[in-house]
Amino acid sequence: xxxxxxxxxxxxxxxxxxxxxxxxxxxxxxxxxxxxxxxxxxxxxxxxxxxxxxxxxxxxxxxxxxxxxxxxxxxxxxxxxxxxxxxxxxxxxxxxxxxxxxxxxxxxxxxxxxxxxxxxxxxxxxxxxxxxxxxxxxxxxxxxxxxxxxxxxxxxxxxxxxxxxxxxxxxxxxxxxxxxxxxxxxxxxxxxxxxxxxxxxxxxxxxxxxxxxxxxxxxxxxxxxxxxxxxxxxxxxxxxxxxxxxxxxxxxxxxxxxxxxxxxxxxxxxxxxxxxxxxxxxxxxxxxxxxxxxxxxxxxxxxxxxxxxxxxxxxxxxxxxxxxxxxxxxxxxxxxxxxxxxxxxxxxxxxxxxxxxxxxxxxxxxxxxxxxxxxxxxxxxxxxxxxxxxxxxxxxxx
Numbered sequence: 001x002x003x004x005x006x007x008x009x010x011x012x013x014x015x016x017x018x019x020x021x022x023x024x025x026x027x028x029x030x031x032x033x034x035x036x037x038x039x040x041x042x043x044x045x046x047x048x049x050x051x052x053x054x055x056x057x058x059x060x061x062x063x064x065x066x067x068x069x070x071x072x073x074x075x076x077x078x079x080x081x082x083x084x085x086x087x088x089x090x091x092x093x094x095x096x097x098x099x100x101x102x103x104x105x106x107x108x109x110x111x112x113x114x115x116x117x118x119x120x121x122x123x124x125x126x127x128x129x130x131x132x133x134x135x136x137x138x139x140x141x142x143x144x145x146x147x148x149x150x151x152x153x154x155x156x157x158x159x160x161x162x163x164x165x166x167x168x169x170x171x172x173x174x175x176x177x178x179x180x181x182x183x184x185x186x187x188x189x190x191x192x193x194x195x196x197x198x199x200x201x202x203x204x205x206x207x208x209x210x211x212x213x214x215x216x217x218x219x220x221x222x223x224x225x226x227x228x229x230x231x232x233x234x235x236x237x238x239x240x241x242x243x244x245x246x247x248x249x250x251x252x253x254x255x256x257x258x259x260x261x262x263x264x265x266x267x268x269x270x271x272x273x274x275x276x277x278x279x280x281x282x283x284x285x286x287x288x289x290x291x292x293x294x295x296x297x298x299x300x301x302x303x304x305x306x307x308x309x310x311x312x313x314x315x316x317x318x319x320x321x322x323x324x325x326x327x328x329x330x331x332x333x334x335x336x337x338x339x340x341x342x343x344x345x346x347x348x349x350x351x352x353x354x355x356x357x358x359x360x361x362x363x364x365x366x367x368x369x370x371x372x373x374x375x376x377x378x379x380x381x382x383x384x385x386x387x388x389x390x391x392x393x394x395x396x397x398x
Contacts, residue, residue, distance in 0.1 A: 004055060017042065017052060024058075024067050025075055035063050090134065090172045093127050094179065101187045117196070124199050127176060128206035134169055135210045138162060139217055146224045154234070156228050165219045170214050173207050180204070328368065329354055335374050337395060345370060345378065345395035346387065364390055370394060 014021060020041040025035055035049070038058075042048040049065075052058045056068045067075075097120055104116040142162050150156040180188070180200060183244040187199075244250035249255060285291045336346050349367050350360075358366075370377065371393075381394040 007346055013055070013057070017057075018047065020049075020052075020056070021067070025072070028067060028072060030211065033065050035060070035065055038065050070206070090127065090130055090169070093123050093130070094172065094175055097123050097127075097179065098184075101184050103186060117193075121196055121199055124196075131169065131173065131176075131210050132206055135213045135217070138166060138218070139168065139213065142217065142221060145232050146227075150185045150230060153227065156225065158226055159221055159228070162253070163218070166221070167301045169210070173210055173214075176207060177204070177291055231307060329358075331366070331369060331373065334366070335377070339377065340368070341397070346385070350387070360388060364392075367392065 004013070005058060020038055023041060024033055024038070037044065038049055049058070053060050057071055059068050100116045100120050100123070104113055104120065107113045107116060119292045141317050142159065143161065145155060149158060180203075241250060241254070241256075244253055278289070283293065332354060334349070337343060337352070341348060346367055349370070350362050352363075373378070379396045379398050381396070383394045384391055385394065386392075
C-alpha cells in the first residue's frame with residue numbers, strides 16, 4: 001500500500017486536487033459519484049485519479065468513486081459536520097486518563113511525570129469538547145428522525161435507540177465527574193497545577209451544560225414518542241373508518257353523521273380569498289415603494305410582447321347542421337308492452353321488435369335487466385326452460 005512520504009506531499013496533493021475532493025465531499029451522501037465526473041475536474045488526466053487511489057485518498061468501485069473512510073472521517077471531524085455519535089471515544093478517553101494517572105503516580109522521573117501530566121491535560125480538554133459535540137449531534141439526530149423518518153415503526157425504534165445513547169452519555173458524564181471528585185483524589189492532590197485546575201473547572205462547566213441539555217433531550221424524546229403514539233392511534237382509527245366506508249357500513253356502525261353535524265371547524269368552511277391592495281398614500285410617500293415600482297416597471301419593459309396568431313376561418317362544412325339519429329332501447333316501454341300480454345318474459349323479449357337489429361346475447365341482457373328492475377311487478381315462477389343453451393326462469397306479468 002503506497003502512502004505519502006511526508007506531510008508536505010499530503011498537503012500539496014490535497015491542494016492540487018481541492019476541486020475534486022471538495023466536490024466529492026459535498027456529495028458524500030450519494031453513492032453514485034461517477035469516474036467520468038471526476039475526470040472532468042482533473043482535466044481528464046487519469047494519472048491524477050490513479051495517484052489518489054493508490055494513496056487511499058479515493059476508493060474505486062467499478063465506474064464509481066468515493067472518499068476513503070479515514071479521509072472522510074478526518075474532514076467531517078475537522079469541519080464539525082459528522083452526524084454519527086461516537087460514544088466509545090468518550091469511554092476510551094476515560095480509560096486513557098486512568099491509565100496515565102497510574103503511570104504518573106508510579107513514575108519517579110520528573111520529566112516523564114510531566115509528559116504523563118501533559119497527556120492527561122490534553123485528554124481532559126478533548127473530553128469536554130467531544131461530550132458537548134455528542135450532545136449537539138444527539139439533539140440534531142432526534143429532531144431529524146422525528147421530522148424526516150416516514151416509517152412509523154422505524155421512527156419509534158430510532159428514537160428509542162437515541163434515548164439509549166442519551167443514557168450512555170449521561171453515565172459517561174457521571175463517570176468523569178466521579179473520576180475527578182472521588183476516584184483519583186491522590187493524583188489531584190499531587191499533580192494539580194494552575195493549568196490543570198483551569199482545565200478541570202472548564203470541563204466541569206461543559207459537563208454541567210451537557211447534563212442540562214440531556215434533561216431537555218429526555219423531555220423532547222418523551223414528547224416525540226407520545227406524539228408518535230397518538231399519531232399511531234389516529235392512523236389506526238382512520239384505517240378502521242376507511243374499512244367501514246369501503247364496505248358501506250360506516251353509517252350503520254358509527255355515529256359519524258351525528259358527530260359531523262356538531263362540528264363547526266374552519267377547515268369545513270369555504271376559503272375566501274381577499275386581495276391585499278397597497279395604500280395609495282404609501283406608494284406616493286414611501287421611497288422603498290417607489291423603488292419597487294421602478295423595478296417592476298423595468299421588468300415589464302423587458303418582457304417580449306407576443307402578437308396573438310389569428311386562427312384560420314372555420315370551414316362552412318363544420319357549420320352545417322348534421323343530425324345523427326340513434327335508436328335507444330327504453331326498458332320502461334318494453335315493460336309496458338310486456339304487462340299488456342300474457343306471454344312469458346323471455347319469449348316476449350326474443351320476439352320483441354326494437355326498431356333496430358338486436359342480437360340474441362343483447363336480448364338475454366335485456367331480459368336480466370327487466371327481471372332485476374321490475375321484479376315487484378312480475379310473477380317469477382320456479383319453472384325453468386332452456387333456449388340456445390341459456391337457462392331462464394318463467395316470468396309472467398302480475
